[in-house]
Amino acid sequence: MNHGLKRGTQHLSKQCCQPRFLRARSRRYISDIVKKEWSTPLAKILADAIRTTGPISIAAYMRQVLTNPDAGYYTTPSSQSKTEVFGKKGDFITSPEITQVFGELVGIWTLTEWMAQGRPQNGVELIEVGPGKGTLMGDILRTIGNFKSFSNTIETIYLVEASAPLREVQKGVLCEPDAVLEEIDIGYRAINKHTGVPIVWVEDIRLLPYNDKTPFIFAHEFFDALPIHAFESVLPSPESEQKQQQQQQIMTPTGPVELNQPGKTNNSTSSGPQWRELMVALNHKSVIEDVKDEPEFQLSRAKISTPNSLILPEISKRYKYLKSQAGSIIEVSPESRIYVADFARRIGGFNNSTSSEQALKKKLPNRKPGEVPPKPSKIENQKKKARPSGAALILDYGTSSTIPVNSLRGIRQHTNVSPFAFPGQADVSADVDFTGLAEAAIEASEGVEVHGPVDQADFLHSLGIAERGEQLISALSDADKEKQRNIETGWKRLVDKGPNGMGKLYKALAIVPENGGRRRPVGFGGGVVG
Structure with a gap:
């Protein structure tokens, strides 16, 4: 946007x-x-x-x-590398860039949710907001490609991205080298090299249609960049x-x-x-x-x-x-509440129209005689989903239960700086209010429930990060000592709960279909079966 x-x-x-x-x-x-x-x-x-x-x-x-379209941090090339904002050559490095294991485990988590919801045989959509360089989605698709019964159900992949330079980077990661972005009504389109299904880029998630599909939504280090x-x-x-x-x-x-x-x-x-x-x-x-x-x-x-x-x-x-x-x-962060409410409605459907209309009437001012009433919004015209389905996984840094205070920060060349220094050439972010996100999701749809937040370390350990790390290391020859060290250092950094680690600072939150408390998702104290 x-x-x-x-x-x-x-x-x-x-x-x-x-x-x-x-x-x-x-x-x-x-x-x-x-x-x-x-x-x-x-x-x-x-x-x-x-x-x-x-x-x-x-x-x-x-x-x-x-x-800012002409001088914004994400919408124009980085002042450091001229081509990147993420990674060692940019200003900061994210979990998917640290190790492939991160994206693989997110893919496995998505597979477990699909299985827990009865293995729907069609209508699956993958949606990522703020997809960065496309690394996370690439690792997700590569992983679930090993499970054809699941990957064959995917109809469309949606990437919500406002930056034209980043769209090009994502296309390079997710599509064949000669792929061209085709302009369509709501954004751009290309074909994914892993699954052969369309990838559609839009600037705002609200451009995507509301339907009875099964959406799996990913938000990794997205909410921390939304305005507060x-x-x-x-x-x-x-x-x-x-x-x-x-x-x-x-x-x-x-x-x-x-x-x-x-x-x-x-x-x-x-x-x-x-x-x-x-x-x-x-x-x-x-x-x-x-x-x-x-x-x-x-x-x-x-x-x-x-x-x-x-x-x-x-x-x-x-x-x-x-x-x-x-x-x-x-x-x-009102925009954070808008986005997470959108997630919830795509998964659980809109609340019944009667209560929505009553709430709307309470908010509308009294009209003068002859004044034309406002048209109902698209949201007011929506029906409840026939059956809640899909899930959203939010991975970010912030507070578990308290309201963020004085958390605005800047980062440039992997160094903390004032958020008011080098505007447009430094990243600016703030802590995520996870309780606020949960509150907004539950208010938006009666068809969802929220689990978490849990520490990233606990979430990844429950999905087998240590076992996957050891598996990758054992597959290398003894001559690849440096690669072995990089793999081990990478996955351990993601779960380190110390002051310099990411295991406690980062947290995971899940939005899933309401099931009366019969099952908790994998990674949040539950399993595939309740």
Whole structure:
């Protein structure tokens, strides 16, 4: 997805968000800002936007840094290797690049779920979001190709990828050398060299049809790159209360929104703690004083409520509980909830239309006489699946049960850097709220249940990572000592629970058809048979 800065819903005007002395200071040194040598082309673009409209949300910053069509990290070649962002030549290395065993075990896990669900003989779809270099999907397909009874049921492989350069890399891994990407209505198409079935690339999973197929969905290090918003619970000052009362209405892309609704108690009228959004602002040490090695941007707390702070912290009881505790900070990723809800509906179907229509009516404002009612969305028109089927496997890093706090980070050339340094030329990510994902999945579909998160080490050990590693090592001759060491080092790194390992930091979460608790998936304390 390529998103621009959504000014209406992401931030308030400069007049509202900056104190008077800062505004005067910015005008005084305007020529210095213009002359500054920026770290990246995108840094100047972002600075110009912030100078014009005021601080922007973290989510808006992340969208630009990662997916700006002309200067984003994933949508343009890496500043390091010019061709890669993943791997030893790029900025970081992922589990599938460390060892082939990782993708092989994900393939085995998919096979066990297919078997547990009665071995459907047709209609299987494989879907991967954020497929990187295509290594994971390649290892999955190579593995399940050894089980013809399963591989023959696959009808289509879908890759959700917004980056044109990465689509080319994935095509090179998954298709024959002379394959050409054929443009189709929803994206691009080519033939997979392992199975002979079509691979379809789309920029957003919502472009894929909803149907009665059996989808197996993979999300490896995908949710950590989705934009987040951050909020802090604060006791309002008299000055901010006055400003809040003056800010009665704000314009959004869908029209004006009343911040203060008569007769209602909300974030802006309560005398208790209120949520304030943490915004991305210019760092004057870098921009004005030109201090060496200072990032050009920094976080600042909004002086009054933003539309996001009035809405997003209200979507979960966990957030509401922390609001009363001044000083609490939460990170919320609405796009993560949208994606995982989509996963759940593809597996379990949509909730019955009656309850959905009632919920929709409650959210719709009263219409004026003669006003045309809005058309029902595609989601509202969907029926329940005839029979829930498929599964989703999410592998990422984040918290098991707590809400992520201050987790925004940057990485460049395998080194941790400020998330506000080298925008567009460094990866930016945040911890995944696994409990939030589970919450959104269960709310989205009555036909699914969620298992996990479990530590990656426990998940991989239950699938036999040690045995597969030893098998690969024993197949090599004694002369291949270096290859043997690389295999052993690789698989052990994935399950190492120490501070430098990936076994505890990374976690696995599964979404499967609701079965009344009769069976837990393989890797989550269960097996093929309940």
